[in-house]
Amino acid sequence: MKRILFLAIFTLIISAACSSSPDVMDTAIDKQKELDAAYEKATSEMANDAKAKAKEERLAQEEEDRKIHDEEERKAIEDRLAQEEEDRLAQEEEERKAIEDRLAQEEEERKAIEDRLAQEEEDRLAQEEETGDPRKDEIDMFKRIVSENTGPACNIYGIAPCPEWPNFIKTKPSKNDIPVYKESSCEGKFDSTEYLLKSPKEAYIDCLINASKSDAKPYVIQGAQMDPKVKEAVLEAQQYGAELLGNWGPLLNVFVRYGEPDLEYIASQECLYRSKYSDYDYDGCYEYTYWYYRTFDDCCGAMHGTPMALASVRFQSMTYNGPDKQYESQEIRKSTLHEYIHVWQSAFKVHPHETRCSDEANKLCELGNGPLWLEEGSAEYFAVYFAEKKAWSNLRFVLTEKLTSAQNVYNKWGFTLKNSHNRGAKDKLDQHECNCGGAIMYDMGIWGIAWLVHKSKSNDGFLKEFYPRVAYIGYQQAFENAFGLTLDEFYNEFALWFDQTPKSEKLKIIDVISKY
Numbered sequence: 375m376k377r378i379l380f381l382a383i384f385t386l387i388i389s390a391a392c393s394s395s396p397d398v399m400d401t402a403i404d405k406q407k408e409l410d411a412a413y414e415k416a417t418s419e420m421a422n423d424a425k426a427k428a429k430e431e432r433l434a435q436e437e438e439d440r441k442i443h444d445e446e447e448r449k450a451i452e453d454r455l456a457q458e459e460e461d462r463l464a465q466e467e468e469e470r471k472a473i474e475d476r477l478a479q480e481e482e483e484r485k486a487i488e489d490r491l492a493q494e495e496e497d498r499l500a501q502e503e504e505t506g507d508p509r510k511d512e513i514d515m516f517k518r519i520v521s522e523n524t525g526p527a528c529n530i531y532g533i534a535p536c537p538e539w540p541n542f543i544k545t546k547p548s549k550n551d552i553p554v555y556k557e558s559s560c561e562g563k564f565d566s567t568e569y570l571l572k573s574p575k576e577a578y579i580d581c582l583i584n585a586s587k588s589d590a591k592p593y594v595i596q597g598a599q600m601d602p603k604v605k606e607a608v609l610e611a612q613q614y615g616a617e618l619l620g621n622w623g624p625l626l627n628v629f630v631r632y633g634e635p636d637l638e639y640i641a642s643q644e645c646l647y648r649s650k651y652s653d654y655d656y657d658g659c660y661e662y663t664y665w666y667y668r669t670f671d672d673c674c675g676a677m678h679g680t681p682m683a684l685a686s687v688r689f690q691s692m693t694y695n696g697p698d699k700q701y702e703s704q705e706i707r708k709s710t711l712h713e714y715i716h717v718w719q720s721a722f723k724v725h726p727h728e729t730r731c732s733d734e735a736n737k738l739c740e741l742g743n744g745p746l747w748l749e750e751g752s753a754e755y756f757a758v759y760f761a762e763k764k765a766w767s768n769l770r771f772v773l774t775e776k777l778t779s780a781q782n783v784y785n786k787w788g789f790t791l792k793n794s795h796n797r798g799a800k801d802k803l804d805q806h807e808c809n810c811g812g813a814i815m816y817d818m819g820i821w822g823i824a825w826l827v828h829k830s831k832s833n834d835g836f837l838k839e840f841y842p843r844v845a846y847i848g849y850q851q852a853f854e855n856a857f858g859l860t861l862d863e864f865y866n867e868f869a870l871w872f873d874q875t876p877k878s879e880k881l882k883i884i885d886v887i888s889k890y
């Protein structure tokens with residue numbers, strides 16, 4: 375642009391200089407001035423333009439830089455705030471967890487002390503005036519548990535005041551109400567001193583296991599004025615158990631409320647039933663049962679009674695302590711399912727020596743169900759697992775709670791499932807300062823089951839392999855077949871996993887096993 379202007383001006387000067395007339399000269403000079411002025415104006419405008427533009431560009435650049443800088447600063451502040459918030463939340467969560475753990479620990483310690491005191495009291499009562507007849511000593515102890523109570527409770531174990539039942543009409547026991555069952559007998563014989571069967575083994579065991587099956591309706595003994603919904607709930611859960619695992623029994627259900635006003639009827643009816651279908655003597659049964667039930671506390675529990683070996687009717691029992699309270703707290707269906715799993719497990723205990731073996735505290739019966747933690751852990755695991763499908767329980771909740779308990783005992787004392795292999799070992803844990811027989815057997819036990827289910831990627835190890843096969847091949851071999859490792863290998867691998875896996879990682883297996 376500048377070059378074009380210079381050329382134009384130069385051409386004009388040349389052409390003016392070539393003219394010779396003075397007028398022409400003046401005009402040319404004027405013209406020249408004009409041109410000079412125009413040139414000056416043009417160049418100065420150009421310079422101003424350039425300056426303005428440069429300034430504009432600089433300002434734009436500055437503005438842009440400022441914006442970038444501001445944005446960077448804003449982001450930095452934002453990041454810092456987000457980080458601070460995250461740190462604060464993490465800190466809070468950690469504190470909350472610490473408090474939770476501490477509370478759980480305290481609760482556990484409180485329970486341990488309570489249990490120990492109760493045990494000491496029981497031992498004291500048991501040792502008073504021994505007669506040498508263990509059954510009579512036990513009944514005397516039950517009587518003292520009732521008579522030595524000085525508070526408003528029904529016995530020394532109770533906490534709530536013993537309930538009153540004005541105008542209660544008691545039920546009369548009746549032999550005619552006892553159901554009549556089909557009897558079965560199997561051709562064969564056990565050796566009287568060994569586990570060995572004298573008869574062809576497989577067929578005899580098949581027959582004995584079959585004798586544990588029954589399509590008979592569960593029988594219920596309960597006091598008058600019991601809420602009928604309790605019985606309904608129990609039968610519903612037993613029906614569900616039968617759908618899942620088959621019909622085993624027959625089942626005898628006994629409901630005992632706290633301070634049961636119809637206790638004479640309940641004890642009597644139960645003993646009529648037992649003396650009909652097992653070798654119980656009615657009078658001895660009545661005295662024992664009546665006084666035992668009077669020691670029941672406010673809440674709650676359920677007990678399973680195994681079938682008699684080689685009996686022609688292999689009935690199994692469920693005795694409920696405070697079934698009305700369990701119904702109110704919506705626990706009764708899950709706890710019934712737990713007991714039904716014991717019924718199913720016990721259906722495979724067909725060897726008469728099984729009972730004798732479990733009486734020996736330090737020995738497990740080879741053809742029985744193996745360690746107690748396995749029996750209890752799997753009963754609770756599958757009860758909760760199946761109950762969850764009916765919205766009666768929650769696997770994650772239960773496993774999380776049990777893990778806290780097991781982890782607390784482990785962190786403090788280092789005990790694992792190996793320390794609860796047989797009844798003697800479990801009793802030792804109860805007598806130990808930790809008083810943790812229950813925590814290891816049930817709470818770590820259910821985690822032993824969860825670990826095995828996770829490892830074998832299926833429930834079949836328990837449901838199809840282990841229990842259905844123990845009577846034939848023994849618990850050690852059945853365990854190895856079901857889970858691909860020996861029980862000793864399991865104890866070591868599980869202990870290592872329990873020790874080295876953070877709690878949050880342990881809990882992650884629930885996502886997987888809950889879907890099997």
Ligand SMILES: [Zn+2]
Binds near residue numbers: 750
């Ligand atoms: Zn149990």
